[in-house]
Amino acid sequence: MSIKIDKFVLSIIVIIIFAYFFPEWGIESSNIPIDTISAIGISFIFFFYGLKLNPTQLKAGLKNWKLHLLVQGSTFLLFPLLILLCRPLIQSEAQETIWLAFFFLAALPSTVSSSVVMVSIAKGNIPAAIFNASISGIIGILITPLWMGLFIDNTQTDFDFTDIYLKLIIQIILPVVLGLFLQRYLGELARKYSSKLTLFDKSIILLIIYKSFAASFYNNMFSVVSIVDLLLLFIGVIVLFVIVYSLTGIIARKFHLNKEDQITAQFCGTKKSLVHGTVFSKILFGNMAALGIVLLPLMLFHATQILIISVIASKKARD
Template sequence: MRFLSRFYIDGFILSILGMVVLASVLPAHGSGAEVLDWAVKIAIGLLFFLYGARLSPQEAFEGVRHWRLHSVVLAATFVLFPLIGLALRILEPTIISDDLYKGILFLCLVPSTVQSSIAFTSIAKGNVAAAIVSASFSNLIGVFLTPLLVILLMDTTGQAKVDASSILDIVLQLLVPFLVGQLVRPLISDWLTRHAAPTKLVDRGSILLVVYSAFSEGMNEHIWSSTSVWQILTVVGVCIAILAVVLAVTAFAGRSLGFSWPDRIVIIFCGSKKSLASGLPMATVLFAGHSVGLIVLPLMIFHQIQLVVCAALAQRFAKKSGELELQAQAQPQTAG
C-alpha cells in the first residue's frame, strides 16, 4: 500500500477498477439491471443532495475579492477544456470511435474536483482558502453549466441526444436534490461535519454503483468487441496530452497575469482537474440510452492520470514554496 500511495493510487481507485472487472465478468441482466437502475438513480439523488448540504454559498461569496483568480480557474475549466475537446474532434472516427470521442468531449465539460484540488494546494503550500472557494464554486455552477454545455456542444454537433425528457431527468435527479440540500443545510450541516463516514460512503458508493451499472450496460451491448486495445491506449495518450496543455496554459496564465506564487498554485491545480465524483452521475443522466461505459472511460482514465501527475507537482511546488519562504524571511535580516 505504501508503494501505491507514492503514486496517489488508493483503495478507492482500485475499487473502481474492481467494479469494471466485476461488470465484465458478472454484468447485471434482466430484473437485476432494473433494480440496479433504480439504485443508481436513488444514489445519484442522494449524492447531489449531500453536495447541496455541504457547499456553503456564503463561503463562495466571501471569495469575491479574489474574483480575478476565480475567473481564471473557471475559464480554464469551462472555456479552455471545452475548446480542447472540440478541437480533438479531428480524431473521430478515424483514430478513435464515436463513443470514445463523446467521452473525451464530456470529460472536458465537467467541473473541477474539490477534495484533491484543495489537498494538492495544501501540500504545495498554496492559497488554500482560495482553492476552497474556486473548487467549490466550480462544482456549484457545474451542476447547472455542465448539462448546458452538453446540450450546446454535444447535441448541436450530433454527439448526443438531449431531449425534453433528458432535461427533466437532469432537473429531478441533479438540481432538485441539490437545491433541497441547500435548503436543509442549516439543519444538517453540523451533523454532516461530525459524521464524515456516512457522507463518504454515499460519495464513494454512488460512484462504484455508477461504474458497475455503466460497464454492465456496455457488456450487455457488446461494446468492447468494437473497441481495440489500440484505441484505449490512444485515449490514454490523448488524456495525457490534454492535461499537459492545460497545465502549461494555467501556469503561463498565472505567471503572465501577475498572480503571487500561492495563487498560481491554485490556478494550476484547480484549473487542471476534472471531477470523477460529479462527472459519472451526470453522464448516467445525460447519456441514458447510450453506451455510457465507453463515454465515462476517458474521464476515469484522465482522473487517475491527473492524480499521479499533480501529486508529483505538489511535491515540487512545496519545495519551491519553502525556498520562497526562506528568501522572504532572509530579506528583512539583510535589510537590517
C-alpha cells in the first residue's frame, strides 16, 4: 500500500528549514510586522470557522451523548492526565520545558478537517464527527487556558488570566460569534470556497510557525535538543497516540457503541489541532524564547496522527 505524504506536513518542514537559514525576519527587531499579520489572520481563521459551522448538524449530534462524552473526555481529560503522570520524572529545567510542551499538546482541542475526512474514509459516523470536532474547538477556548494556567506560571512568561481571556475574546470568540451571525448570508459562500479558506488557514499557521522557530533559532534555543532528544520526542508522541487510541477503543466497547461510533470515537478522540495549538501558543506564551520547543511535540504529533490514522482509515475502508 502506498502512503501519500501530507503536503501540509511537508510545508511545515520547509518553513522550519527556511526559519533556520533566515531567522532575522521573525525576531522582535524585524521590520516585518509578523505579529500583527498573524493576529489579524487568527481572527479571520475563527471568523471563517463560525461561517462554516452547521447549526443543524450540531443540534442533531446532541443526541449521541455517550459518544460525545467519550470524545471530549479523551480530548480534555485522558490526554492531560496521562502527561500529568509523567511530571514526577522531571529532573531539570530543560525537561520542564519539554514536559510543558507535551502538556500543552495534551490540553488542546481536537482538529476538525482531518478528523472528519478520516472518519469518512473509514466509514464512521460522519455527522457525529462533525459535531465533536466542531464543539471541541469551542470547548478548547475555555478549557485549554485553564489547564495551562496550572503550570505555565513556572515558565519564563507572565500568565494573566484577564489578559489571556481578553485576547481569546477579541481574537477568537468574537470572530466566531460574528461568523455565526453572518452565516445565513455568507455561510453557503464560505462552504463553497472551503478549500481556499483552508489554504488561508494553513498559510497563517505556517507564518506563526516560522515566527516561533525563527526566534528560537536566533536565540539558539535548540542547542539543548540533540538528535537523540528529537528521536525520544518522536517516540513519545507515538506512544502517547497509541495509548490514547487503545484506551478510547476499550472504553467505546464498554459503552457498547456500534462500529461507526467506535471509529468516530477513536479518530476524533486522538486528534490534536495544530491550528488551535499555534494560535493558542501565541496568546498563552507570547514571545517566550522557547516557543519553538513548546510547539515541537505538537508538530511531531500532527504528522504522526495523520500518518497512523491514514493507514488505519484505509484498512477499515476495505473491511
